[in-house]
Amino acid sequence: MSSFFRWAGAAIAAALSIHAAQAQDYPWKPDRPVTIIVPWAAGGSTDQMARIVASELEAELKQKFVVVNQPGASGSIGTKNAMEAAKDGYTWAAGAASDVGTYRVLGMLDTGLQDWNLFFAVANVSAISANANAPYKDFGDLLAAMKSGGTPVAVSTAGLSSAGHNMMESIKAASGINYRHVTYDGGNPAVIAAVSGEVPAVSQLLVEMTEMIRGKRLKPLVVLSEQPVTLEGYGEIPPITKWLPNMAAPVNYFGIWAPKGLPEPVLKSMQMAWDKKIANSDVLKRYAAQRSAIFAPIHSQKAHDEAFKMVRQTAWLYFDGGKAKVSPDTLGIERLK
Template sequence: MLRRHLLASTAATLAAPPLVRAQGTVWRPDRPVTIVVPWAAGGSTDQMARLVAAELEGALGARFVVVNQPGASGSIGTKNALEAPKDGLTWAAGAAVDVGCYKVLGLLDTALADWNLYFAVANVNIVVASQASGFKDFGQFLDALKARGDNVSVGTAGISSAGHNMMEAIRQASGISYRHATYDGGAPATVAAVAGETQVSAVLLVEAAEMIRARRLVPLAVQSEQPVTLRGFGEIPSILRWIPNVPAPLNYFGIWSPKGVPQMVTDTMNSVWAEKIATSQRLKDYSDSRAALFAPLSGERAYNEAWKMVRQTAWLYFDGGKARVSPDTLGIARL
């Protein structure tokens, strides 16, 4: 069902009008373009951003440089992109739900509507266990959380990260507790579980895929409506087998520029996204190999799809006592 949904989304994207050709104006950057990844190198955002940068270089004949600026759950790098000159030469990358919830968490005064959105993939959250933890399936992990949760260490990329959101959804649905260990990104959190520094890590499947295939990590469950098949490993069960009421919205990743950049920039990027990114074999292969979903969306459609997870996550923070601002004061209604 998820893949049918995204195929329909892709078809809509491909049908978008070629704005650049219609207006006869093309943005050609005369200096390198920076894509700020507000997380550590090697994680899901970093992987996606580098693939997108390579495709954009080919389409526009300009250099796109990926710069890692981790810290404060991604808000530091995002803030730097937000405050950069609005000339199209500085972009941010990441998960749209983060941008949509920074104001709720009191981390950054911005909202999803402040950005021109361009998505490449939708990622799936996963809980993986260290080989030394003894956990063989999610049921064993859940039993341990219920019995001694404060002694069970779970690594994530920090507050507002996809893995932390997954653990908070589990906590809210089942009443468990856990000991949260934060890292500067999904890649360090994954390595922590491999090394036995944490018993478990909650990250994105794209970040843990290689270590799962190498049998260095035990995949316990994915936050998805259906089991997910990882090429070279096999099927990973859905968390809904154990906790049926955990939400599983799609988690969209991409790049974005602040509203206010020249119209020529957005017109050009709209066309590049429809004609180059939406047909990118490089991104399709990446998605297939790591069990991500290819989702080349932009504009209003991207906003509407991402808004679903923003609404769910913002109220998850509020109900869990982590919100500094009530979502309803920001126009974020409960699902």
């Protein structure tokens, strides 16, 4: 055998050895498929994010990560199923932190952020868009229609506690508007309702509207932000503060989570995979850039602390709007200053 082939063989063996060592760094190696429950309909923001995360984790941990849609009751059904599954790392829930953080306030599910191991991938911006033929040229027109005292404007959302509903309730608290809330089992069905003209406007996450906006099927009117948001392929969408300057606009984190009580090797491996794979994911970065989302690969206590800002705002919106079953202050949720 020539010296070249001996050298090449040694190099390949060394590379395989390094790869094997890297693969063995994870203290938990799942030996069967891992389920991620998306508690909303397919095609919405949670579903989009979860499928990318699943693919990235699958590549890193060398095991299938299967996304299963279980919509219903504003996401609480699928979340409850994840809560009640064995705490072995093989069942996770996906969604928005503001949802899982306020289920107890709404009397829907006895859980809060502190009950979960949180792993976030992106933060999403809420928006309101109108049907392409609706008579609103900007958010000021829609705001005026909602203040007119006439027939309430119908606005579709993914349901009670969804990002879109939270945005509408924030606007209602800040301006005294009235609207008719039309609910669907997910962001995608809510968006389609506005596209088809079933309702004149939709309040959901911008990530769920982008293709319809680029295709001129929807007119974006406003984003829940203190600054304008630029949507790739469309242009600039004005912030809510243009019309309601004192309105708070914390961001809404999206990711996956499993109940506290996971075996330490499972938790350690997921933290390692998040820091190595998710935090450097070009696919997630492109997704965020194309959908005007924020790339936010954080986990553990930092994830809890950041998400709790939106939870505080949302919980008190429910309370002030008469929708809370439990007062937030009895749950340690103070008002957002």
